[in-house]
Amino acid sequence: MGSGVTFSGFNNVDFNLILNSMMTQASQPLTALQTRQTSLQSQIRTYGTLSTKVVALQGAAKDLSDPANLNSFAAQSSNSTSLGASTGVGAVAGQYEVVVNELARAQVTASTSSSPDASTTVIASGGQITIGGKTITLSGDTTLQELANKINATTDIPVQAAVVRASAGNYKLTLTGTASGQANAFTIVNQLTGGAGITFADTDNDGVSGDSSADNAVNATDASLLVNNVAVTGSSNTFEDVIPGVTLTAYVKDPSTTIRVDVTSDTSAITTKLQRFVTAYNDIAKFVGDQRTSAIAGDGSSIGRDPLLRQQIFQWQFARAV
Numbered sequence: 001m002g003s004g005v006t007f008s009g010f011n012n013v014d015f016n017l018i019l020n021s022m023m024t025q026a027s028q029p030l031t032a033l034q035t036r037q038t039s040l041q042s043q044i045r046t047y048g049t050l051s052t053k054v055v056a057l058q059g060a061a062k063d064l065s066d067p068a069n070l071n072s073f074a075a076q077s078s079n080s081t082s083l084g085a086s087t088g089v090g091a092v093a094g095q096y097e098v099v100v101n102e103l104a105r106a107q108v109t110a111s112t113s114s115s116p117d118a119s120t121t122v123i124a125s126g127g128q129i130t131i132g133g134k135t136i137t138l139s140g141d142t143t144l145q146e147l148a149n150k151i152n153a154t155t156d157i158p159v160q161a162a163v164v165r166a167s168a169g170n171y172k173l174t175l176t177g178t179a180s181g182q183a184n185a186f187t188i189v190n191q192l193t194g195g196a197g198i199t200f201a202d203t204d205n206d207g208v209s210g211d212s213s214a215d216n217a218v219n220a221t222d223a224s225l226l227v228n229n230v231a232v233t234g235s236s237n238t239f240e241d242v243i244p245g246v247t248l249t250a251y252v253k254d255p256s257t258t259i260r261v262d263v264t265s266d267t268s269a270i271t272t273k274l275q276r277f278v279t280a281y282n283d284i285a286k287f288v289g290d291q292r293t294s295a296i297a298g299d300g301s302s303i304g305r306d307p308l309l310r311q312q313i314f315q316w317q318f319a320r321a322v
Contacts, residue, residue, distance in 0.1 A: 046291070046303050053284040060277035074266035075246050079259045084249035087263065091245025096228055096261040100250045104223035104237045106177035107185050109209065109216045113199040114170045118145040118163045125194030131175060132158040132186035141195065144171055151175070158186050173198065177220060181235020185220035187211050223250055 073093065075085035083098055115121045122141040129136050129147075134157040136150050144163050151161035159175040166172050177184050188200050188209040200209035201216075213219050222233045225248070232242050239248040246263060294302040 050284075050287065050303070053280070053287055057277070057280040057284055060273070060280045063273045064277055072266040072270055073245065073263050074268075075261055075263045077259055077261050079257070082250075082252040082254055082257070083259045083261070084247075084251065085261045085263075086247050086249075087266075088245050088247065091263055093265060094243070094263045096243055096263075098248065098259045098261055099226040099255060099257065100223075100253055100259070101226060101255045102221055102224035103250055103253045104180040104235055105218055105221045106180040107175075107210065107216055107220035108177070108218035109175045109186075109188060109200060110164075111173040111198050112201050113197060114166065114172050115144045115196065115198075116169045116171070117143075118165075118171045119143050122195040123147065123198045124192035127191045127193035129192050130189040134158075138192060144173055144198070147198070148173060158184060174217070179235070180220065180223075180237070182220050182222050183235055185210070225250065 073087045073091040075087045075091070077083050077085040083100060113123075115123055121143060123144050124138055124147065125141045126138050128138065131151065134154050136147075136154055138147075138150070142150070148161040148163050151157060151159065158178055160178055162174050162176070164172055164174050175186070175188070177186060189207065190198070190200055190209065192198060201212075201214065202209045203212040203214040209215050222235055223237045223239070224231065224233050225239065225242070226232075227242055227248075232239065237250045239250075242248060243261070243263070246261070248261070291302050
């Protein structure tokens, strides 16, 4: 492979130096464009930072401009392990006495029969079982776990099926309501055939299981509270419309205990909103000042000389003055 081309001197003239100088001169426009491109890319990123800071300031200002956000309240329960209390929109100051007489529960019904295993012994080979109005039909040998899987795969069925190990060699099928409250109680009509069989309690011998309290491991119940001596009930343990703007959540049933709920002005929330605005304002003001300083120092990537930012500087200075 040949060596690179070089030019030797002639009459003490260094042609390499002349050529390099000419190439450097010719490349200056390209270098200038590359430098400008780098500066513009940096400015674009800086504008992105400015946009983020402006959005933060706008959000903080919006919080302060809405009177509803300035009238903040907090709810405190005297026994938060038994009754939770939190505030939302529309809360007003007040004091309330609450008694948790009953908790909302989902129905749980377990098979009275058991299987020696979950996945080997056939407990049915045909027939059908109707749970909460939804029918599951079997067309072949089915184990306890397979039955549970078929139940869970049924669309809109109001229960969750599970196989539990009661003891060694003693497996049962449990059906648990997917929602609490008396309105979500369910019944079982068992017409499965073949295999070792599966049964559920039917205390009143009407061919339907789950319709008598003795049929179930847990009966579906509604939550029941006494709020300032006014009885309220619901299918859930969460009450959102009993006290204006307050959500109550019952955790422990204790009819003998009165829990006090105090709803008071929450000055800490207002302070937090004000501090958020001050922080956002100072942050963007410092950013504008830094850009202006770097522009004066000749930083080509700064946006401090941009007319839009200069207008912003004027607005900040005017705001400080007033």
